């Protein structure tokens with residue numbers, strides 16, 4: 472694979488000569504060429520930036536040096552033989568799946584922006600001449616594309632056949648099977664009073680595989696519930712950790728759902744109906760909250776928080792038009808999966824008159840623990856690990 476990097480800071484890419492990437496270079500698996508964009512400037516100051524049309528802060532990278540640099544680096548390579556990667560915070564998020572895709576390409580060219588980015592016409596021209604991939608390293612802003620070029624190169628190069636000694640270690644990694652990796656241990660078996668989990672010393676390969684799978688699922692559910700596969704009960708519904716931007720839609724859905732509850736429990740004061748948007752915003756950031764979306768629309772939600780040894784589940788809501796299709800149960804299962812290790816009980820409150828909700832909770836293993844205040848019952852079930 473040939474990799475070209477265009478940058479105004481060629482020294483930034485020096486780490487590509489180190490470690491495994493350096494070895495891959497030595498073995499001839501990758502051919503890395505770093506170019507100084509300023510070599511394609513023609514003025515005394517080697518200028519690569521200018522003020523933005525339309526005004527505003529910062530500078531924009533001029534099209535001329537980029538045009539000449541790309542002419543030199545792309546030559547008359549056919550369109551399908553080269554992929555130009557432009558790191559930008561407004562690009563497609565970089566994932567293992569994208570790395571796998573890029574690892575199949577013959578040529579990658581990284582165009583590292585600085586300042587406020589590159590004149591859009593350069594990107595439009597690149598899209599005519601090559602496969603253009605605008606890629607973001609994450610939802611934060613770096614000073615330039617070099618760190619992203621390094622990160623993408625490292626993730627891609629280790630997937631190039633012949634690069635890693637042990638291909639199996641690639642398969643077992645985080646993100647390869649859609650899950651985060653299980654915890655790993657090495658010798659000695661006891662270190663500072665901390666033991667390696669006994670199953671790993673058992674020699675029972677099936678038990679070890681089952682333990683690792685269970686740990687990977689648990690870790691993913693706790694840290695990245697958004698990675699878990701969406702519910703199979705409802706095609707097209709995606710469950711993920713709530714974000715602050717979900718607040719307004721969640722507020723509207725909550726009001727809609729609890730109005731029904733109000734009718735099922737006449738005279739009972741329902742906190743969800745007395746909450747302001749700011750109240751909801753504050754528990755959204757404080758509690759563990761999972762939301763369900765279908766075709767961009769927020770159709771469900773649930774929250775939980777730890778109170779003593781109880782994982783207090785609440786605000787389980789499903790859009791009225793999707794009720795009765797298993798989404799409530801799926802949300803309940805998902806929030807239960809996120810139970811912290813300290814909790815020994817799942818607990819919730821529901822209306823004494825909400826017979827449909829109570830039936831669903833009973834089916835999920837909850838038992839009635841009696842009326843806690845007029846019109847409200849408590850239900851619990853033990854946490855089994």
Ligand SMILES: C[S@@+](CC[C@H](N)C(=O)[O-])C[C@H]1O[C@@H](n2cnc3c(N)ncnc32)[C@H](O)[C@@H]1O
Nearest residue numbers: 558559560584588607608612613614615616619
């Ligand atoms: C200061 S940033 C420009 C940010 C730009 N004004 C914006 O808001 O999208 C300068 C350069 O850093 C790189 N960069 C910054 N954040 C990045 C990210 N999250 N992922 C990839 N590249 C990034 C891009 O190459 C970008 O052109």
